[in-house]
Amino acid sequence: MPAYACDLAAVRAAADRITGTVHRTPVMTCGTLDALAGRRLYFKCENLQKVGAFKYRGAANAVLKLTDAEAARGVVTHSSGNHAQALALAARVRGVPAYIVMPKTAPAVKRAAVEGYGGHVTLCEPTLAAREQAANDLVAKTGATLIPPFDHVDVIAGQGTVALELLEDVPDLDALITPVGGGGLLAGCAIAARGVKPTVRVFGAEPLGADDAARSKAAGERLPQTGPNTIADGLLTSTGELTWPVIRDQVEGVFTVTDDEIRSAMRLVWERMKLIVEPSGAVGAAVALGEAFRALSGVQKVGVVFSGGNVSLDKLYW
Amino acid sequence: MPAYACDLAAVRAAADRITGTVHRTPVMTCGTLDALAGRRLYFKCENLQKVGAFKYRGAANAVLKLTDAEAARGVVTHSSGNHAQALALAARVRGVPAYIVMPKTAPAVKRAAVEGYGGHVTLCEPTLAAREQAANDLVAKTGATLIPPFDHVDVIAGQGTVALELLEDVPDLDALITPVGGGGLLAGCAIAARGVKPTVRVFGAEPLGADDAARSKAAGERLPQTGPNTIADGLLTSTGELTWPVIRDQVEGVFTVTDDEIRSAMRLVWERMKLIVEPSGAVGAAVALGEAFRALSGVQKVGVVFSGGNVSLDKLYW
Numbered sequence: 019m020p021a022y023a024c025d026l027a028a029v030r031a032a033a034d035r036i037t038g039t040v041h042r043t044p045v046m047t048c049g050t051l052d053a054l055a056g057r058r059l060y061f062k063c064e065n066l067q068k069v070g071a072f073k074y075r076g077a078a079n080a081v082l083k084l085t086d087a088e089a090a091r092g093v094v095t096h097s098s099g100n101h102a103q104a105l106a107l108a109a110r111v112r113g114v115p116a117y118i119v120m121p122k123t124a125p126a127v128k129r130a131a132v133e134g135y136g137g138h139v140t141l142c143e144p145t146l147a148a149r150e151q152a153a154n155d156l157v158a159k160t161g162a163t164l165i166p167p168f169d170h171v172d173v174i175a176g177q178g179t180v181a182l183e184l185l186e187d188v189p190d191l192d193a194l195i196t197p198v199g200g201g202g203l204l205a206g207c208a209i210a211a212r213g214v215k216p217t218v219r220v221f222g223a224e225p226l227g228a229d230d231a232a233r234s235k236a237a238g239e240r241l242p243q244t245g246p247n248t249i250a251d252g253l254l255t256s257t258g259e260l261t262w263p264v265i266r267d268q269v270e271g272v273f274t275v276t277d278d279e280i281r282s283a284m285r286l287v288w289e290r291m292k293l294i295v296e297p298s299g300a301v302g303a304a305v306a307l308g309e310a311f312r313a314l315s316g317v318q319k320v321g322v323v324f325s326g327g328n329v330s331l332d333k334l335y336w
Numbered sequence: 337m338p339a340y341a342c343d344l345a346a347v348r349a350a351a352d353r354i355t356g357t358v359h360r361t362p363v364m365t366c367g368t369l370d371a372l373a374g375r376r377l378y379f380k381c382e383n384l385q386k387v388g389a390f391k392y393r394g395a396a397n398a399v400l401k402l403t404d405a406e407a408a409r410g411v412v413t414h415s416s417g418n419h420a421q422a423l424a425l426a427a428r429v430r431g432v433p434a435y436i437v438m439p440k441t442a443p444a445v446k447r448a449a450v451e452g453y454g455g456h457v458t459l460c461e462p463t464l465a466a467r468e469q470a471a472n473d474l475v476a477k478t479g480a481t482l483i484p485p486f487d488h489v490d491v492i493a494g495q496g497t498v499a500l501e502l503l504e505d506v507p508d509l510d511a512l513i514t515p516v517g518g519g520g521l522l523a524g525c526a527i528a529a530r531g532v533k534p535t536v537r538v539f540g541a542e543p544l545g546a547d548d549a550a551r552s553k554a555a556g557e558r559l560p561q562t563g564p565n566t567i568a569d570g571l572l573t574s575t576g577e578l579t580w581p582v583i584r585d586q587v588e589g590v591f592t593v594t595d596d597e598i599r600s601a602m603r604l605v606w607e608r609m610k611l612i613v614e615p616s617g618a619v620g621a622a623v624a625l626g627e628a629f630r631a632l633s634g635v636q637k638v639g640v641v642f643s644g645g646n647v648s649l650d651k652l653y654w
Contacts (some may be wrong), residue, residue, distance in 0.1 A: 065610045331654065
């Protein structure tokens, strides 16, 4: 495997570092979904991870890797999603401050969740420039370390532990599907899975309404996501400078699914597996059930990552 | 332990019989719920059991225990709940017919679920007399064996395997809470848990709107449930002739909770544990979080059974 920002050794080191801090999530199966997919599916339940998403792995790895002096000054990120909660909890577990920049338009419930994990929230205007500025100001003021949501070697390595565990539990997988937004999970899992088992085929799963990774793969170059529009609100960002080369080289393909397919897969998982997955977390399952993936030959046992389970229970999704 | 319809040996025999047919469900924990309960809770996830409820254990045990000649003639029950689905699947797995009597007022979705598992549905008037008559007619006509939902030694023994597994996974439990409707789960678990570990304290969890077991415990005699009114629609029946003596002698107490407490516990489980439990399945958690149970001294580690996860996703519960 060529040199990327992150390698199998980094993923293994992350695994050693975060063991005991993160949940080793279960792998579950479901006869009904197998029948619909036409093959055996092994679901890695990161919706059951702490803070309800795989994001805690990368955040925990990044925070635990800091020196004591660095850690004492705290960590910073700008996010209103699962990474914000993950970083807040990872910092609290280490007993250091987390400064979270959120757009002032973020739902109150998201702010409350971050504060519930002990994070210090700074509100800013809802533009990327304002968020970056506010984060940089916090770094300048506190000396805290910036931990971005995906394009960071320690974050990618942490997310890769998902695939490491999955292949330990189900060594004879011949394919793996993970959702792709910024690509931290997909790149980390590709590095880990193909590092451990070079023959394993790795696929990305993306909403049609935020299909930059699929378009980038088709073009052979990293294309930005503009104007995303999908129920899968954790997958709106473009792939990163560090994650894209891995996706370009080590991921066989990125399959897209419609919001209706996502909703339908999500409902099946709630109904038949009794597991709450969020829309973004169900995109891998939607791909596995979709026509294009089912037409793929030579694939018998597929690992599928349920990446998160953070939904509002105040609304119906169907 | 005095002689009841079912003993530890019968539960162990059931465990041997149904291994490989039923899921060995995971035991899960949640820091948030522990903090609210003031002690460590170990949730036995029977909502992740086949057909979405512990009922499959008892049904599978009863069906597998039949001789080949008996089995060939099929099985009968009258139920519109999880037992109906459980028996239909258990029969299909053995390749024999299941005849399910349902009141014609039962929701179409419940009928469809039974038929989805291959059960033959007979509709009748919505009275107990009509249901019993229809079931007896089917027995007379087909020679099939009647498998009632709870008051049957093989059913009680099958349900007891829940506690057997839980104590294997968490041997230092000092208490166990299960929901109680007809009492198959509670009696089976009391026999198994106290058979394996005589010091373990066993409690029932009941909705206030269907509190016959709590009233029976207070009176020292089996009282019927009349006019039940609760969201926990799996717990409407009275305890049985076989289950009651076990509950009377081996269960320390039955705690009741309001529908609001049930709803609130159910929401916490969905939100924090990402697990779908049905109202009846959340009653044990509601008790563990309630004031009366929290006031109990000398209890550190409590097993709580999530008994089922079959809900309609077309409605909000809060």
